[in-house]
Amino acid sequence: MSDVVKHGRDSTSADVGQGMPRREFFRAAAGTAAALLLCGCDKDAINAYLQKRFQELSPDEVKAVLARLERKYKAKFGKDVTVSAKPARGGVLFGYGLDLSRCIGCRRCVYACVKENNLSRQPQTHWIRVLEQEKAKGVDLEDANPYYDPETVPRDGYFYIPVACQQCRRPPCTKACPVKATWTEPDGIVVIDYDWCIGCRCCMAACPYGARHFNWGEPTLPPEDVNPSMHYLGNRPRPRGVVEKCTFCIQRTRDGRYPACVEICPVGARKFGNLLDPQSEIRLIMEQKRVFVLKSELKTEPKFYYFYSL
Amino acid sequence: MGLVRFVVQALRCALSGGIAYRLWLAFLVALAAWGGLAYVDQIRHGLIATNMRDQVSWAFYIGNFTFLVGVAAAAIILIIPAYVYDWKPIKEVAILGEILALSALVMCMLFVFVDLGRPDRFWHLLPGLGTLNWPMSLLAWDVLALNGYFVLNLVIVGYLLFCSYNRRPYNKHFVVPLILISIPAAISIHTVTAFIYNGMAARPFWNASILAPRFLASAMCSGPAILLILFQLLQRTTRFEIKDEALWKIAEIMAYAMFVNLFLLGAEVFKEVYSSTEHIVHFNYLFFGLGEHGALVKYGWTSVLCSLSAFLLFIVPATRRHPVTLNLGCLLIYIGVYIEKGMGLVIPGLTPDALGEIYEYAPTLTEVRIGVACFSVGFLVYTVLTKIAVAISLGDLTRDTVPGLAPAGQAPKPVTADA
Numbered sequence: 001m002s003d004v005v006k007h008g009r010d011s012t013s014a015d016v017g018q019g020m021p022r023r024e025f026f027r028a029a030a031g032t033a034a035a036l037l038l039c040g041c042d043k044d045a046i047n048a049y050l051q052k053r054f055q056e057l058s059p060d061e062v063k064a065v066l067a068r069l070e071r072k073y074k075a076k077f078g079k080d081v082t083v084s085a086k087p088a089r090g091g092v093l094f095g096y097g098l099d100l101s102r103c104i105g106c107r108r109c110v111y112a113c114v115k116e117n118n119l120s121r122q123p124q125t126h127w128i129r130v131l132e133q134e135k136a137k138g139v140d141l142e143d144a145n146p147y148y149d150p151e152t153v154p155r156d157g158y159f160y161i162p163v164a165c166q167q168c169r170r171p172p173c174t175k176a177c178p179v180k181a182t183w184t185e186p187d188g189i190v191v192i193d194y195d196w197c198i199g200c201r202c203c204m205a206a207c208p209y210g211a212r213h214f215n216w217g218e219p220t221l222p223p224e225d226v227n228p229s230m231h232y233l234g235n236r237p238r239p240r241g242v243v244e245k246c247t248f249c250i251q252r253t254r255d256g257r258y259p260a261c262v263e264i265c266p267v268g269a270r271k272f273g274n275l276l277d278p279q280s281e282i283r284l285i286m287e288q289k290r291v292f293v294l295k296s297e298l299k300t301e302p303k304f305y306y307f308y309s310l
Numbered sequence: 311m312g313l314v315r316f317v318v319q320a321l322r323c324a325l326s327g328g329i330a331y332r333l334w335l336a337f338l339v340a341l342a343a344w345g346g347l348a349y350v351d352q353i354r355h356g357l358i359a360t361n362m363r364d365q366v367s368w369a370f371y372i373g374n375f376t377f378l379v380g381v382a383a384a385a386i387i388l389i390i391p392a393y394v395y396d397w398k399p400i401k402e403v404a405i406l407g408e409i410l411a412l413s414a415l416v417m418c419m420l421f422v423f424v425d426l427g428r429p430d431r432f433w434h435l436l437p438g439l440g441t442l443n444w445p446m447s448l449l450a451w452d453v454l455a456l457n458g459y460f461v462l463n464l465v466i467v468g469y470l471l472f473c474s475y476n477r478r479p480y481n482k483h484f485v486v487p488l489i490l491i492s493i494p495a496a497i498s499i500h501t502v503t504a505f506i507y508n509g510m511a512a513r514p515f516w517n518a519s520i521l522a523p524r525f526l527a528s529a530m531c532s533g534p535a536i537l538l539i540l541f542q543l544l545q546r547t548t549r550f551e552i553k554d555e556a557l558w559k560i561a562e563i564m565a566y567a568m569f570v571n572l573f574l575l576g577a578e579v580f581k582e583v584y585s586s587t588e589h590i591v592h593f594n595y596l597f598f599g600l601g602e603h604g605a606l607v608k609y610g611w612t613s614v615l616c617s618l619s620a621f622l623l624f625i626v627p628a629t630r631r632h633p634v635t636l637n638l639g640c641l642l643i644y645i646g647v648y649i650e651k652g653m654g655l656v657i658p659g660l661t662p663d664a665l666g667e668i669y670e671y672a673p674t675l676t677e678v679r680i681g682v683a684c685f686s687v688g689f690l691v692y693t694v695l696t697k698i699a700v701a702i703s704l705g706d707l708t709r710d711t712v713p714g715l716a717p718a719g720q721a722p723k724p725v726t727a728d729a
Contacts, residue, residue: 199427
């Protein structure tokens with residue numbers, strides 16, 4: 001009896017101890033268990049379940065993950081899509097400027113964002129929330145109304161404050177995440193790994209700007225409305241049960257394009273650029289106007305600046 | 311071998327009993343199944359089956375979790391008098407407090423689990439397997455603290471019962487240090503849970519230094535309130551000896567804890583009301599409502615009034631000794647703290663939301679059913695473990711017990727750590 005036990009233990013410890021690190025062994029063990037559970041499912045589903053955190057993937061693993069996602073979205077929406085994982089460029093720190101004296105509250109940015117970023121149509125998710133605010137009160141979020149619905153905008157006596165992720169330099173949300181599913185990229189964009197998020201919503205409680213949104217139900221997206229140009233950390237369709245937010249249109253801006261909201265704005269209230277480039281439009285605004293950030297007392301140090309041009 | 315036999319016999323003991331006992335077990339299993347079906351529904355549709363939304367992103371589940379962490383921490387209200395002050399009457403029942411801690415922790419973990427958007431990715435939280443954002447994330451701290459406290463209590467309870475079952479004295483040098491460690495561990499689980507809220511500058515209602523002390527003070531009331539009622543049940547239904555003195559002493563400690571809790575509440579209310587900054591909006595939502603939004607007002611006042619009257623009942627010796635007022639006080643404390651440390655903490659913290667929007671939350675039937683299931687499982691764990699502990703303490707269950715025979719008539723010998 002004892003011989004058998006001893007022999008058994010020896011052979012296992014040899015396998016575990018020398019063959020692979022403990023972590024890998026656990027992963028493999030979990031993998032086998034999951035494979036047994038999911039024996040009805042295909043290989044892609046098992047790989048998706050066991051996928052590592054994005055920041056820990058090797059370049060080859062990233063390629064495999066992107067290919068798998070492209071297969072998955074093609075099967076789901078019936079058209080070719082590209083999922084990129086283009087990294088940040090050196091010497092770039094993205095910043096945003098919003099001209100409160102020009103914004104008319106038309107919400108075109110909200111819907112351009114919905115289209116560009118493959119946001120769920122039902123239930124409806126918006127990454128930009130436009131607040132209507134009495135001019136007499138100034139910026140006072142407690143009295144702001146996100147559900148304004150007049151015949152025409154702007155309404156007399158009111159001004160408008162669009163709010164999305166403020167891309168904080170000291171983000172309280174990434175700190176709160178228990179599994180490192182959200183972090184700041186080198187170009188300053190705060191991103192989420194939708195395949196690692198466990199949906200605990202600590203980040204939402206921690207965010208002072210209501211910028212994070214949860215997929216309470218199954219997000220829906222009509223195939224004809226899918227934007228096929230996707231980024232892993234950006235606008236690829238999200239699964240149910242995870243958190244999402246504005247990424248400064250990472251799929252566009254890392255290609256040198258403007259975010260969709262900047263492009264659509266009919267009054268030119270939205271500005272975007274590289275904070276490290278002294279010639280950029282955003283730096284020019286900071287030089288010539290006086291900028292402020294929301295809730296500066298919280299020391300989140302946003303890279304999203306508001307200003308009045310008039 | 312001995313351990314396997316112990317577990318098998320203990321389980322057999324837990325499943326046998328009078329008709330009332332078996333009906334109680336069946337009732338709990340039925341409730342758990344009723345709620346379990348609601349969870350299947352939630353899995354199918356997602357958390358949209360709840361009334362939580364982006365504005366109020368934590369609610370019923372996390373509220374219950376927070377309350378139950380307090381219950382788990384409260385075991386120390388028995389351990390400190392028993393082991394630090396060596397007070398005999400409480401020492402005899404201290405193990406029941408540790409069992410309560412275990413059961414409360416089971417419920418805590420269930421409530422966190424049902425709140426996850428992706429329960430299938432639960433392993434991302436496990437050290438070694440996933441990635442724990444420690445030390446930055448307070449939830450990561452809580453995962454470690456709660457699991458550590460759970461293992462600690464499991465070892466203490468399991469070891470004491472196993473020794474008693476084998477009719478051998480336990481090793482004091484092994485178990486007493488563990489019991490002493492469990493005191494700071496209990497304080498730390500509740501402190502860390504308070505810090506999850508406390509650390510969020512985005513939510514002024516939580517971002518007050520007084521939060522962790524208030525958590526501890528209210529926990530020292532709510533956990534013992536449950537224990538007092540359970541002890542009286544055991545007094546009636548078993549030969550297990552629980553002295554009235556122990557009950558009264560616990561009630562007295564609860565009165566002091568409730569005083570501290572109410573004092574801290576007063577300090578908080580003064581600061582908010584007198585300075586009357588924008589932060590007061592959350593207090594106003596809880597106690598007066600904001601415009602037509604007043605869903606929480608009745609609960610806010612119920613909580614304060616229950617806590618206040620329980621304090622009065624327990625501070626007067628005559629009323630804390632009378633069984634009727636003692637039990638009434640326990641009930642009032644339970645209601646008061648359940649509201650205060652549950653939804654009365656979570657919902658006003660998130661209402662109005664970070665951009666000033668008011669979304670009035672009330673749980674759906676699905677949420678309530680899932681909550682009932684979590685509580686049923688917890689009660690089931692408590693019932694089964696208490697049944698085993700009492701049988702072993704009374705000498706009805708030892709390694710010599712022959713299954714099916716009437717218990718031998720040994721003198722009752724409660725499990726204590728003073729052999």
